[in-house]
Amino acid sequence: MVKNSLAILLIAGALIFLYVNFNEFWPWSASGAAKQEAKVDEGTESVKLNVSSVNTKIVPVDSDSIRVEGTKKHDIKVKEGRKSIEITIKQKGFRFFQFNSDQTTATVYLPQKYAKELQLDIGSGEIDTTAYTSSNPLILSSVSVKMGSGDVMIGALDAKEFSYNGSSGEAVIEKLSTENGNFNLSSGDLTVSHYEGPFKADVSSGELNAGFTELSGEIDVSVSSGDVNLDLPDNADFTLKGKVSSGDLFNEFPLDNAKMTDRVSEGTHGKGTHLIKVKVSSGDFTLY
Structure with a gap:
């Protein structure tokens, strides 16, 4: 009797496990995409996006609501606060039974009128904002990127405040204009193209490459390990103190x-207009 009960429990557990991880293959599983949305108004000051084991695209939309669409493989949650909207997108099931080739894409439709704070937190997976181009950039007051692992690809971005904190993974920024840019890289790779604005970086490991469209502010770089390469225009006016x-x-x-x-x-x-301060305690720094 005990053996039979144990066998039933094991079979039931196995069926539950298979359903949670592979329910799309079951003939009676529910079909259709996951979808949630939240109203964006003048009181919305912050949008935070948390992504784990999911490929996510952010695209502009002419709407009063931020909308998130995915598939039945996605666990999507949209939490509305008094002044904030927090979006969490995760892959359903156990991660070690999921493969990159099987990942599907979730889409966040961000209202074009929204121009305040955006926080991107990538635990793993990918965030892609390359739908924003030079002719239609993403314009915000503040953007922060926190990379645990995974990948982030940012298109054209104009933000008064920009911060990047990477502990792993790979990030590519196609175009960035800012009044205050801060980059903290403890591991991983970061490539920034067509950069405009002040530039402050602390690199303890990994590789940071940045190309400047023009030099329009101070550069302050500290390298304790890793590599930093800055590509400046030939006519840049600066004073180097390294x-x-x-x-x-x-x-x-x-x-x-x-x-x-x-x-x-x-x-x-x-003319020596802009100060470039460099401190290298280990690693390599190249200015070219």
């Missing part, structure tokens, strides 16, 4: 009033 305790600092610009030693790299290029 200190090295270990590692290497490479500069391909001709400098006036140059002071170059193993520990110090200083001088001006052009």
Whole structure:
């Protein structure tokens, strides 16, 4: 009797496990996409998107509501606060039974009129905002990106405040204009193209590559390990003040009033308008 009961429990547990992880293959499983939405009005000050083990696209929409659409493989939650909207998108089932090739895409339709704070938290999976282009950029007051792992691809973005905190994964930003850019990289890879604005970075590991459309603000970079490569316009006006305790600092610009030693790299290029401060305690920094 005990053995029979145990066998029944094991079979029931196995059936539940299979249904949770592979319910799309069952003939009686529910079909149709998951869908939720929330009203966006003048009081909405923040939108936060948490993604785990899901590929997610953010696209513009002419609407008064933020809408999230996925499939039955997605667990979608939209939580409305007094001044905020928090969206969580996860893959249903146990992660070790899911494969990247089987991942489906969820879509977040963000109202074009929304222009305040956007927070992106990627535990794993992918966030893609490349639907925003130079002719139709994403314009916001503040954007923060937190990378646990996975990938993020950002199209054209104009944000007064931008912050990036990456502990792993890979991020690509096609175009970024900001009044205050902060980058913290403890691991992983980050590539920024067509950058405009002040630039502050702290790299303890990983690789950071940034290309500037124009130099329009101060650059402050600290490298304790890893690699940082900054590509400036040939006509950039800057004053370089670099200190090295270990590692290497490479500069391909001709400098006036140059002071170059193993520990110090200083001088001006052009009018010397913008200050570039570099501190390398280990790793490599290249200015070209």
